[in-house]
Amino acid sequence: MEGDVGIGLVCQNTMDGKASNGNGLEKTVPSCCLKAMACVPEDDAKCHSTVVSGWFSEPHPRSGKKGGKAVYFNNPMWPGEAHSLKVEKVLFKDKSDFQEVLVFESATYGKVLVLDGIVQLTEKDECAYQEMIAHLPLCSISSPKNVLVVGGGDGGVLREISRHSSVEVIDICEIDKMVIDVSKKFFPELAVGFDDPRVQLHIGDAAEFLRKSPEGKYDAIIVDSSDPVGPALALVEKPFFETLARALKPGGVLCNMAESMWLHTHLIEDMISICRQTFKSVHYAWSSVPTYPSGVIGFVLCSTEGPAVDFKNPINPIEKLDGAMTHKRELKFYNSDMHRAAFALPTFLRREVASLLAS
Amino acid sequence: MEGDVGIGLVCQNTMDGKASNGNGLEKTVPSCCLKAMACVPEDDAKCHSTVVSGWFSEPHPRSGKKGGKAVYFNNPMWPGEAHSLKVEKVLFKDKSDFQEVLVFESATYGKVLVLDGIVQLTEKDECAYQEMIAHLPLCSISSPKNVLVVGGGDGGVLREISRHSSVEVIDICEIDKMVIDVSKKFFPELAVGFDDPRVQLHIGDAAEFLRKSPEGKYDAIIVDSSDPVGPALALVEKPFFETLARALKPGGVLCNMAESMWLHTHLIEDMISICRQTFKSVHYAWSSVPTYPSGVIGFVLCSTEGPAVDFKNPINPIEKLDGAMTHKRELKFYNSDMHRAAFALPTFLRREVASLLAS
Numbered sequence: 001m002e003g004d005v006g007i008g009l010v011c012q013n014t015m016d017g018k019a020s021n022g023n024g025l026e027k028t029v030p031s032c033c034l035k036a037m038a039c040v041p042e043d044d045a046k047c048h049s050t051v052v053s054g055w056f057s058e059p060h061p062r063s064g065k066k067g068g069k070a071v072y073f074n075n076p077m078w079p080g081e082a083h084s085l086k087v088e089k090v091l092f093k094d095k096s097d098f099q100e101v102l103v104f105e106s107a108t109y110g111k112v113l114v115l116d117g118i119v120q121l122t123e124k125d126e127c128a129y130q131e132m133i134a135h136l137p138l139c140s141i142s143s144p145k146n147v148l149v150v151g152g153g154d155g156g157v158l159r160e161i162s163r164h165s166s167v168e169v170i171d172i173c174e175i176d177k178m179v180i181d182v183s184k185k186f187f188p189e190l191a192v193g194f195d196d197p198r199v200q201l202h203i204g205d206a207a208e209f210l211r212k213s214p215e216g217k218y219d220a221i222i223v224d225s226s227d228p229v230g231p232a233l234a235l236v237e238k239p240f241f242e243t244l245a246r247a248l249k250p251g252g253v254l255c256n257m258a259e260s261m262w263l264h265t266h267l268i269e270d271m272i273s274i275c276r277q278t279f280k281s282v283h284y285a286w287s288s289v290p291t292y293p294s295g296v297i298g299f300v301l302c303s304t305e306g307p308a309v310d311f312k313n314p315i316n317p318i319e320k321l322d323g324a325m326t327h328k329r330e331l332k333f334y335n336s337d338m339h340r341a342a343f344a345l346p347t348f349l350r351r352e353v354a355s356l357l358a359s
Numbered sequence: 360m361e362g363d364v365g366i367g368l369v370c371q372n373t374m375d376g377k378a379s380n381g382n383g384l385e386k387t388v389p390s391c392c393l394k395a396m397a398c399v400p401e402d403d404a405k406c407h408s409t410v411v412s413g414w415f416s417e418p419h420p421r422s423g424k425k426g427g428k429a430v431y432f433n434n435p436m437w438p439g440e441a442h443s444l445k446v447e448k449v450l451f452k453d454k455s456d457f458q459e460v461l462v463f464e465s466a467t468y469g470k471v472l473v474l475d476g477i478v479q480l481t482e483k484d485e486c487a488y489q490e491m492i493a494h495l496p497l498c499s500i501s502s503p504k505n506v507l508v509v510g511g512g513d514g515g516v517l518r519e520i521s522r523h524s525s526v527e528v529i530d531i532c533e534i535d536k537m538v539i540d541v542s543k544k545f546f547p548e549l550a551v552g553f554d555d556p557r558v559q560l561h562i563g564d565a566a567e568f569l570r571k572s573p574e575g576k577y578d579a580i581i582v583d584s585s586d587p588v589g590p591a592l593a594l595v596e597k598p599f600f601e602t603l604a605r606a607l608k609p610g611g612v613l614c615n616m617a618e619s620m621w622l623h624t625h626l627i628e629d630m631i632s633i634c635r636q637t638f639k640s641v642h643y644a645w646s647s648v649p650t651y652p653s654g655v656i657g658f659v660l661c662s663t664e665g666p667a668v669d670f671k672n673p674i675n676p677i678e679k680l681d682g683a684m685t686h687k688r689e690l691k692f693y694n695s696d697m698h699r700a701a702f703a704l705p706t707f708l709r710r711e712v713a714s715l716l717a718s
Contacts, residue, residue, distance in 0.1 A: 081444050106439060107439030108440060288655050295647060295649050295653060332706055334705075338704075341700035346693075346694075347690050347693065
């Protein structure tokens with residue numbers, strides 16, 4: 001979950017605007033999505049009383065270090081819960097044109113990137129998200145050549161795509177240059193993705209970029225976006241999916257970050273419904289990522305009209321790609337068994353979405 | 360994760376004893392297991408400065424309700440992190456002969472059971488743990504008849520076992536009667552498991568119970584225990600696994616709660632190694648459970664010498680068992696796809712344990 005790639009509004013303003021509109025916010029944003037409101041500073045955010053937000057919390061002095069208080073970062077999750085990471089040292093804190101950017105060294109998860117108060121990645125568990133969002137689509141098609149990343153300014157998804165030697169062009173459209181700069185400075189294991197000569201970086205709005213792209217250019221598009229409220233809201237609306245579909249080849253694939261099955265079933269249903277109107281086949285997969293809300297993240301995988309894509313049985317298994325397992329660094333999480341397993345859905349989710357999914 | 364079922368020591372005493380022994384605690388308990396030390400009240404626990412422990416924390420007043428402070432329960436996880444659940448109302452708080460028992464109504468996870476400061480279950484996500492720990496073993500063998508639950512005093516595992524009409528006897532050995540009483544009062548959807556006439560309740564120490572059990576009595580044993588430190592430490596030692604194996608029929612199966620793959624790889628390796636010395640085949644599976652540390656919990660599945668057991672491909676699929684999907688309440692999480700998927704291991708874990716696992 002990286003960067004802001006949508007309509008380019010500043011999250012702060014969007015939220016303030018909505019919040020001051022006669023409590024309209026609570027009508028337009030489902031209650032389970034309130035975590036996104038963490039981008040509103042605590043002083044102003046009277047409407048999200050159940051979220052422990054803010055950059056830091058200071059626990060009881062007795063549980064702190066001798067001679068000083070321990071400092072925790074509260075990762076706002078769902079209303080009614082919070083996940084706190086102990087801060088060893090704040091490494092960077094600034095406001096870009098689009099969002100608050102924070103980097104800190106945590107006690108046990110390595111360095112942590114936070115955008116608008118929400119943890120985007122930690123060094124400990126980024127492997128799960130980056131590897132799954134990249135290889136679920138790329139291992140589902142033969143010899144992907146042109147790939148687009150929407151968002152993904154930290155470079156981690158690029159690092160994963162570059163394992164595929166068949167790929168010739170890796171376009172990335174990230175709206176916030178500060179995310180890229182910060183990643184290059186503090187997250188070299190992710191930013192290494194930018195070093196690949198196949199990567200072409202485009203700073204700007206993804207919808208605009210896609211409108212200018214030739215029709216049918218890409219074999220795969222990976223949408224590595226923020227949560228679908230605020231600036232990234234446009235990225236879960238039908239026109240954006242139509243733009244994505246237009247940019248894909250026949251039989252091309254889309255992989256879109258798609259929330260937690262435990263917390264946001266209705267958003268998942270909405271996204272699948274919208275995709276079904278545009279794509280030939282739509283599937284849902286998920287992965288364990290400890291520092292994301294409820295410890296999981298989902299992906300919607302779609303393919304356009306054209307050659308059939310069997311997402312659940314990778315036609316292009318990573319284990320058979322020359323050097324892919326060790327390119328730049330060893331794979332840590334993904335493998336073909338994990339690929340197939342990712343499409344197994346808990347019964348409660350299957351009940352909600354089974355009728356929407358079809359190939 | 361339920362009750363204390365081991366050697367019957369009071370956690371408080373065990374921990375105090377070790378902690379006062381010239382810092383011996385940090386030598387005997389791996390650093391990643393410090394969460395178990397949350398059973399030591401904060402005032403006394405100088406040694407676990409990185410864990411936010413204690414029953415409650417009170418966040419910044421501005422983020423609380425109007426006219427009062429919001430109260431959060433801090434679920435100690437790994438050193439350096441904590442997961443907080445908002446408390447609506449404390450329903451029960453007492454100390455049994457074995458542990459502190461707390462029940463509260465949370466804002467968004469339903470009622471929560473806490474033992475010695477560690478969340479054991481919430482109404483929102485208990486389905487994942489209970490269904491997986493019960494059906495992974497029971498669906499891997501044909502017509503299970505005699506089943507033993509070690510721990511599991513909340514009754515949730517019993518509820519799941521009772522879906523299997525082939526089962527004739529369900530023994531349960533739980534050391535702490537207060538857990539059962541509390542579950543019957545506050546968690547009727549779990550305690551309903553005790554209503555099954557096939558259930559025979561034994562209050563006491565599991566190792567002692569097993570020593571008195573006839574050899575080869577059980578088709579399946581499910582160990583639904585606390586974390587393997589303190590009172591439950593004996594449950595991850597070789598003699599206990601030998602006792603379990605002795606109580607199983609040839610081709611009988613054991614399913615043992617086995618920690619988080621993200622946090623406790625070394626404990627998983629240890630447990631698999633020990634099991635390999637006693638059992639014919641040993642496998643590792645895992646499930647998403649949002650309120651457990653890192654959002655996952657693992658299971659070690661073992662079978663004794665005798666007819667081969669293919670854990671990864673359930674021979675006794677729940678979908679084909681008459682009425683099993685809806686018995687007492689609808690299945691929420693488990694299904695045969697989830698069963699197979701549970702055995703897919705991330706690459707980092709596979710590297711560590713692949714050489715230990717074999718069938």
